[in-house]
Amino acid sequence: DVQTYPNPTSTHGRMDTPRLAKLTEQSMMFTDAYAGAPVCAPSRCALMTGKHLGHCTVRSNGPTLNESDVTVAQVLQKAGYHTALVGKWGLGSNGTVAAPNNKGFQHFFGYTSQENAHDYYPPFLWRNEEQHVIPENKGASRKKCGDPLTTNCVWAEDLLVNETLSLLEGYGQGETPFYLFLSFTTPHAGAVGSNSETGVPAPDEGVYANKPWPDVEKHFASCVNKQDAHVGQVLDKLDALGLTNTTIVFYASDNGAHNEGGHNHSFFDSSGPLRGFKRSIHEGGIRSPLLVRWPGVVTPGATSKQRWAFYDFMASAAAIAGVESSSLPTNDGYSFIPTLKGTAQPQPDFIYHEYCHPNEDKKGWGQSVVIEPHWKAVRFNNNATSFELYDLMADLGETKNVAGDNPTVVEQMTKVLDEQHINGNYCNGH
Numbered sequence: 001d002v003q004t005y006p007n008p009t010s011t012h013g014r015m016d017t018p019r020l021a022k023l024t025e026q027s028m029m030f031t032d033a034y035a036g037a038p039v040c041a042p043s044r045c046a047l048m049t050g051k052h053l054g055h056c057t058v059r060s061n062g063p064t065l066n067e068s069d070v071t072v073a074q075v076l077q078k079a080g081y082h083t084a085l086v087g088k089w090g091l092g093s094n095g096t097v098a099a100p101n102n103k104g105f106q107h108f109f110g111y112t113s114q115e116n117a118h119d120y121y122p123p124f125l126w127r128n129e130e131q132h133v134i135p136e137n138k139g140a141s142r143k144k145c146g147d148p149l150t151t152n153c154v155w156a157e158d159l160l161v162n163e164t165l166s167l168l169e170g171y172g173q174g175e176t177p178f179y180l181f182l183s184f185t186t187p188h189a190g191a192v193g194s195n196s197e198t199g200v201p202a203p204d205e206g207v208y209a210n211k212p213w214p215d216v217e218k219h220f221a222s223c224v225n226k227q228d229a230h231v232g233q234v235l236d237k238l239d240a241l242g243l244t245n246t247t248i249v250f251y252a253s254d255n256g257a258h259n260e261g262g263h264n265h266s267f268f269d270s271s272g273p274l275r276g277f278k279r280s281i282h283e284g285g286i287r288s289p290l291l292v293r294w295p296g297v298v299t300p301g302a303t304s305k306q307r308w309a310f311y312d313f314m315a316s317a318a319a320i321a322g323v324e325s326s327s328l329p330t331n332d333g334y335s336f337i338p339t340l341k342g343t344a345q346p347q348p349d350f351i352y353h354e355y356c357h358p359n360e361d362k363k364g365w366g367q368s369v370v371i372e373p374h375w376k377a378v379r380f381n382n383n384a385t386s387f388e389l390y391d392l393m394a395d396l397g398e399t400k401n402v403a404g405d406n407p408t409v410v411e412q413m414t415k416v417l418d419e420q421h422i423n424g425n426y427c428n429g430h
Contacts, residue, residue, distance in 0.1 A: 001187075001224050001257070001270050004029065005289055012217075012268050015224040016207055019232030023251065026293050028302045028340060033290035034370075035255050036310030038279045038355050040114045041090045043254040043310060044183075048072055048091065048103070050314030050331030053354045054367075054420040060356045061114055064092035065103060070329040072314040073104030076179045079321045082106055082171070086164050087183030090114035094129045101128055109163045110183065111156075118190040120201045121145055121153045134159070140193030148205065148215065150192060155203045157186055161230040165237050172241030179317070182234065187223035189261025197261045202226060216262040244295060248320060251291040252310070256284045275398040281358045281368040281378060282398050298340050306339045307370065309351050347372045352420045367417050377413035389413065 002017040004024045036046025037053050045051070045058035048071040053059050057066050065071075073083040084107040085100050092098020093112050100108035109127045111117040121140040124131040136154045137145075145153035164182050171178045189197035199216055206222040213221075231251070238244045257270030258278040265277045276284035290308060292298060312333035315325060319335040332352075338345045351370040358366040364381045371377075374393035380386040389403035389410055403410050 001221075001268055002228070002289070004291070005272070012213070015221055015228070015268070017224065017228040019228045019235065020251070020291075023231065023235065023249070023291055023293060024301070026295075026300050027249070027251075027291040028294075028298045028304055030290035030292070030304050030306065030308060032305050032307045033252065033288050034286050034307070034309040034351055034353070035253060035288040037353060038255050038281060038285035038358070040088070040188075040254055042355070044090055047254070047310040047313055050311050050328070050333045052309070052311045052332045052352045052420065054352055055332060055422055057424075058091060059354070059424055061090075064096065064098040067097045069098075069103070071103045072317050073179065073181070075104070075314065075318055075323060075328060076321055077104050077106065079318075079323050080177065081321065082176050082178045083180075084108070084167050084178065085181045085183065086110055086167070087160050087181075088114060088117040088185050089183070090117070094126060099129065105181075107167065110160060111185070115195045117185045118188070118195045118197055119193060120156050120185070120190045121150065121192050122156055125156065125159060137193070142192050145192050148219075150201065150203050153192070157184065157226065157230065160184065161233055164234055168234070168237045168241060168243065172243055177321070184227055184230070186227045187220050187258075187263075189258060189263065199261045200263050213267075214262075217264075217267050220263045221268075249291070249293040250313070251289065253288045254310075256280065256287060273397050279355065279358060281353050281355050281366045283376070283392075283396065285355075285358070286353050286368070292340055294340055299342060302342075304339055306336055306345060307347050307351055308336050309333075312336060312348070350416055350420075352416070354421060367421065369413055369416050369420070371413060371416065375409055375413065377410070377417065379414075379417055384414070387414070 001015045003014045003021045036043035039061055041061045042053055042059050045056040049069050057069050077083045083105050085105040087110045089100050089112050110125055112126055121137045123137050124133045134154050140153050187200055189200055191198045192201050200220040200223055202219045202222040205218040206225050208218040208221045211218055238247055255278045257265040259265040271277050271284035274284035274287060276282035278285055314331050315333040315335040318328055319337045334348055354367040356365055366380045368378045374391055376390045376392050378388040387403050388401045389406055390398045391402060
């Protein structure tokens with residue numbers, strides 16, 4: 001949806017995202033990066049624990065981390081970093097072992113539940129384990145807040161970025177290294193004053209107000225534009241505090257383009273050439289943008305085809321922090337720091353995903369794996385008859401199943417799919 005990843009087939013153009021465009025000029029852009037899962041909570045589980053979905057505790061929205069799960073925040077806190085999370089957590093409620101403060105985050109401000117995060121005008125947000133009440137949002141509704149401009153209430157995203165700027169002010173006064181996870185909710189589907197997903201509510205339609213588009217699409221575009229502005233505020237604060245040259249910035253998304261709340265992912269052709277969208281285990285559901293800015297290390301404006309998934313973040317962050325890989329909890333990731341430093345790396349052996357209810361095919365529990373040099377396999381319900389094989393180099397859109405022509409590759413891929421899944425009692429026993 002942003003200028004950073006141009007899509008020439010979109011009839012409505014890309015979103016207006018000048019700050020992300022500038023960040024891209026300063027960063028290494030990855031064209032073959034993957035989220036942890038095709039939906040929110042399991043993707044975050046992969047990001048936090050360094051485990052892919054065949055091993056993660058959380059493999060669908062709803063379950064939470066358990067006591068034995070060790071997060072990247074715990075690893076970095078032990079290494080001497082101050083750790084903070086601002087925004088959506090989605091992996092466990094306060095008062096449980098899975099609360100953010102119990103999983104390595106010394107400071108937390110935001111939503112613990114992904115369902116509560118659907119409400120862009122909540123009556124409160126959590127600051128650590130205490131409720132931060134938002135008086136203006138008491139009894140929030142379209143009638144109270146305003147329609148279509150919700151200027152009578154407070155948009156939670158503004159509070160999240162303000163909290164982030166305040167934290168950075170503190171970091172700028174000290175010498176302690178920090179890990180700050182800013183987890184935006186936009187442009188997720190949501191509502192005003194409820195947890196339903198009835199739209200993509202933004203405070204206004206911004207620069208898109210006069211576009212001849214459906215209201216929901218103008219709001220979606222405005223949300224993307226406002227996130228871009230918030231990213232800009234954070235980067236400007238780093239500049240103002242003299243932290244830019246000593247701060248590594250990662251920018252990514254936790255799943256593919258969504259098709260919810262009345263928004264149609266095809267309106268802006270958000271998946272581009274990729275098949276599927278959020279909740280799909282085809283490429284459109286699991287590919288993620290990835291920008292990494294590391295001043296003095298990353299070549300500005302560089303592009304990389306190195307494959308990377310959310311579960312590689314723990315190993316990569318640990319390497320940056322000087323934590324020995326041998327001291328990390330069991331994980332499925334690798335460090336791509338050599339790539340960031342300009343040194344060629346072999347591709348990972350595979351990129352693995354699974355999900356309970358892939359959306360566009362309605363075939364039940366599904367798995368996918370990408371293997372060098374260019375093969376992608378998809379399988380549903382552990383059933384050989386549902387096996388799909390694609391050559392991503394020749395067919396990025398996964399339109400032609402070539403399983404019948406490549407029995408040796410199918411055998412190789414099947415072995416990986418079988419080995420990488422450990423029963424988690426999800427999806428009828430999988």
